[in-house]
Amino acid sequence: MANISFKLTKRDGRARLGQLMTAHGPIDTPAFMPVGTAATVKAMTPEAVHNTGAQIILANTYHLMLRPTAERVNRFGGLHKFMNWPGPILTDSGGYQIMSLNKLRKIDEKGVTFRSHLDGSKHKLTPERAIEIQHLLDADISMVLDECTSFPATKTEAENSMRLSMRWALRSKKAFQDRLGYGLFGIVQGGVYGELREESAKALIKIGFDGYAIGGLAVGEGQDLLFSTLEVTEPHLPDSHPRYLMGVGKPEDLVRAVGLGVDMFDCVLPTRSGRTDQAFTRRGRLNMRNARHKDDLRPLDPECTCYTCKNYSRGYVHHLVISNEILAAVLLTGHNLHYYQELMGAMRKAISEEAFDAFTILFTAEQASGDIIMT
Amino acid sequence: MANISFKLTKRDGRARLGQLMTAHGPIDTPAFMPVGTAATVKAMTPEAVHNTGAQIILANTYHLMLRPTAERVNRFGGLHKFMNWPGPILTDSGGYQIMSLNKLRKIDEKGVTFRSHLDGSKHKLTPERAIEIQHLLDADISMVLDECTSFPATKTEAENSMRLSMRWALRSKKAFQDRLGYGLFGIVQGGVYGELREESAKALIKIGFDGYAIGGLAVGEGQDLLFSTLEVTEPHLPDSHPRYLMGVGKPEDLVRAVGLGVDMFDCVLPTRSGRTDQAFTRRGRLNMRNARHKDDLRPLDPECTCYTCKNYSRGYVHHLVISNEILAAVLLTGHNLHYYQELMGAMRKAISEEAFDAFTILFTAEQASGDIIMT
Numbered sequence: 001m002a003n004i005s006f007k008l009t010k011r012d013g014r015a016r017l018g019q020l021m022t023a024h025g026p027i028d029t030p031a032f033m034p035v036g037t038a039a040t041v042k043a044m045t046p047e048a049v050h051n052t053g054a055q056i057i058l059a060n061t062y063h064l065m066l067r068p069t070a071e072r073v074n075r076f077g078g079l080h081k082f083m084n085w086p087g088p089i090l091t092d093s094g095g096y097q098i099m100s101l102n103k104l105r106k107i108d109e110k111g112v113t114f115r116s117h118l119d120g121s122k123h124k125l126t127p128e129r130a131i132e133i134q135h136l137l138d139a140d141i142s143m144v145l146d147e148c149t150s151f152p153a154t155k156t157e158a159e160n161s162m163r164l165s166m167r168w169a170l171r172s173k174k175a176f177q178d179r180l181g182y183g184l185f186g187i188v189q190g191g192v193y194g195e196l197r198e199e200s201a202k203a204l205i206k207i208g209f210d211g212y213a214i215g216g217l218a219v220g221e222g223q224d225l226l227f228s229t230l231e232v233t234e235p236h237l238p239d240s241h242p243r244y245l246m247g248v249g250k251p252e253d254l255v256r257a258v259g260l261g262v263d264m265f266d267c268v269l270p271t272r273s274g275r276t277d278q279a280f281t282r283r284g285r286l287n288m289r290n291a292r293h294k295d296d297l298r299p300l301d302p303e304c305t306c307y308t309c310k311n312y313s314r315g316y317v318h319h320l321v322i323s324n325e326i327l328a329a330v331l332l333t334g335h336n337l338h339y340y341q342e343l344m345g346a347m348r349k350a351i352s353e354e355a356f357d358a359f360t361i362l363f364t365a366e367q368a369s370g371d372i373i374m375t
Numbered sequence: 376m377a378n379i380s381f382k383l384t385k386r387d388g389r390a391r392l393g394q395l396m397t398a399h400g401p402i403d404t405p406a407f408m409p410v411g412t413a414a415t416v417k418a419m420t421p422e423a424v425h426n427t428g429a430q431i432i433l434a435n436t437y438h439l440m441l442r443p444t445a446e447r448v449n450r451f452g453g454l455h456k457f458m459n460w461p462g463p464i465l466t467d468s469g470g471y472q473i474m475s476l477n478k479l480r481k482i483d484e485k486g487v488t489f490r491s492h493l494d495g496s497k498h499k500l501t502p503e504r505a506i507e508i509q510h511l512l513d514a515d516i517s518m519v520l521d522e523c524t525s526f527p528a529t530k531t532e533a534e535n536s537m538r539l540s541m542r543w544a545l546r547s548k549k550a551f552q553d554r555l556g557y558g559l560f561g562i563v564q565g566g567v568y569g570e571l572r573e574e575s576a577k578a579l580i581k582i583g584f585d586g587y588a589i590g591g592l593a594v595g596e597g598q599d600l601l602f603s604t605l606e607v608t609e610p611h612l613p614d615s616h617p618r619y620l621m622g623v624g625k626p627e628d629l630v631r632a633v634g635l636g637v638d639m640f641d642c643v644l645p646t647r648s649g650r651t652d653q654a655f656t657r658r659g660r661l662n663m664r665n666a667r668h669k670d671d672l673r674p675l676d677p678e679c680t681c682y683t684c685k686n687y688s689r690g691y692v693h694h695l696v697i698s699n700e701i702l703a704a705v706l707l708t709g710h711n712l713h714y715y716q717e718l719m720g721a722m723r724k725a726i727s728e729e730a731f732d733a734f735t736i737l738f739t740a741e742q743a744s745g746d747i748i749m750t
Contacts, residue, residue: 043705072670084686275701294447295447297450313451316457326650
């Protein structure tokens with residue numbers, strides 16, 4: 001069964017170059033998915049998102065089921081039409097958000113009962129309902145409902161949690177309706193325990209999914225445990241299918257994870273940073289609220305070809321930031337997403353030229369070189 | 376002397392069709408100028424402003440002199456380059472904003488001393504300095520510094536205030552450097568007193584300006600006094616020059632004022648309304664926070680050709696509004712500015728066809744017909 005097709009075109013060490021084909025178009029991998037939580041990538045029009053080079057965005061089942069509701073989005077013709085994004089969309093299943101609710105949720109074998117962060121209203125989410133919601137949203141890629149194991153967790157806690165997620169994964173698969181161009185990804189859990197990750201990966205492969213996500217990381221365990229867990233998990237994932245590292249990360253994390261064989265990423269970092277005055281550049285991050293930018297005629301990143309860098313100075317962006325102007329968020333978010341997409345493009349190019357190691361060395365050196373202060 | 380040229384091409388009753396030529400391009404009149412207070416039209420990229428049909432924007436001397444300062448904008452190559460708006464810019468002189476400071480300001484013959492609303496720092500603005508600032512900003516159209524007479528004011532108060540403004544107007548004119556494509560407008564004051572308005576207009580004409588603004592209205596006097604004052608002022612303004620009604624107004628105000636011979640307008644209403652959930656339509660205003668829009672598949676205005684109306688439903692805009700998404704302000708501001716520009720275009724067309732009276736009747740009837748609630 002192949003609802004969505006994945007073609008692996010090149011390898012360079014563990015790094016992989018590929019293309020995923022969905023109902024709403026192709027996705028070149030490694031790929032970064034901007035986060036469009038509430039059916040909008042914050043501060044961006046869909047055209048502006050597209051112009052950054054993004055091919056796929058992520059939206060959140062948890063947020064959308066509460067507002068405007070999946071049934072309503074469906075009456076508007078699905079998420080693509082509702083939000084005017086004609087490209088592919090991946091929806092997460094809500095597991096991560098519901099975990100964050102802490103005392104507002106209750107989990108049992110059937111599913112999870114929780115109270116809305118918006119109005120306190122009570123909701124029930126089961127693996128079957130999560131699939132139904134994502135179907136109503138018309139997601140190109142749906143995710144199974146999982147219990148995102150929190151950190152820290154004992155091995156027994158992580159094991160029980162992972163096994164519940166695997167039983168839910170099977171129910172999700174059974175509930176998913178096969179359609180050409182639409183796919184379902186399983187999510188590997190198991191905390192920071194290698195043997196649990198292996199058990200989880202094998203359980204998912206036995207069920208059979210269109211892609212395999214690595215969940216339950218970037219939840220507070222730190223870089224060392226994140227990457228050591230990724231390193232022991234990845235060999236158990238099938239070569240033939242895309243691998244998606246959920247919720248990661250900083251530019252250097254993406255480079256490192258691509259080097260370990262990851263194909264897909266999502267993270268709020270470029271968008272959230274854009275709304276909190278931060279600019280990502282080839283030479284590290286800039287805090288645009290800093291007064292040192294006020295007379296700087298240069299763009300955020302002199303080598304960047306984005307709309308912001310082609311048309312605006314650091315001095316102007318600084319002025320917008322300290323004036324609390326909406327355009328500050330617009331310009332910085334656009335730049336950051338463009339930076340992330342250029343980084344992914346540069347990695348794809350490096351893999352295609354079998355030069356990923358050299359790319360990594362150059363990237364690291366450039367990031368470490370720091371911003372040149374204008375004299 | 377004609378720094379900027381104004382060509383009157385048609386009249387229909389008192390309504391006028393014309394074109395103003397500035398250093399940064401032409402402006403078809405009657406024209407509406409979106410307000411870009413702090414070197415940005417709030418929530419809009421300059422390209423988005425241009426796409427609404429706007430040919431000229433307004434920026435604020437008061438705000439810009441405090442932050443980022445006129446000298447800094449000048450070092451960035453002027454306001455056009457700083458904010459990436461290649462078209463004409465009119466800057467107000469700061470008189471209106473400084474009047475709003477109330478107890479934070481002190482006026483004498485030389486000028487006005489005030490404290491910044493940002494940090495309480497003390498600043499001095501004279502007619503000469505206001506011109507210098509606008510020169511540093513590279514404004515296509517500069518405004519004389521005036522004392523915007525508050526409402527209510529006794530006749531003696533309005534007279535003294537107006538005469539001070541006229542002495543300042545002369546000093547402004549003397550300070551202004553003639554350059555091709557750059558112009559200076561005088562501002563008629565005199566409160567709601569016809570004979571003072573006449574005296575003010577004559578004083579300004581004697582000095583000689585590139586255009587004549589009507590100031591000190593829309594400051595709380597109400598529609599009746601606003602339009603009766605406009606009606607008695609307008610006949611004293613020279614036919615050969617553009618007339619600019621400052622700070623006005625609602626769509627129906629623009630139509631009425633164009634009918635009384637006004638050529639130029641500015642107002643924060645379409646932009647501010649866009650950030651406070653309001654949409655202007657041919658059938659009146661919509662409050663997009665209202666739950667009645669949540670299932671509405673129609674655009675804000677079915678007859679509108681703007682980006683928002685071509686791509687988004689009322690239901691989606693409502694969802695963005697209640698979710699406090701930045702895109703709500705972006706889409707509503709864009710729509711509102713487009714609506715204002717379409718209205719100006721429709722008025723220009725009506726004047727060119729000598730059908731302005733019929734246009735006014737149709738416009739009024741359509742606005743009164745109200746929004747059709749979806750069944």
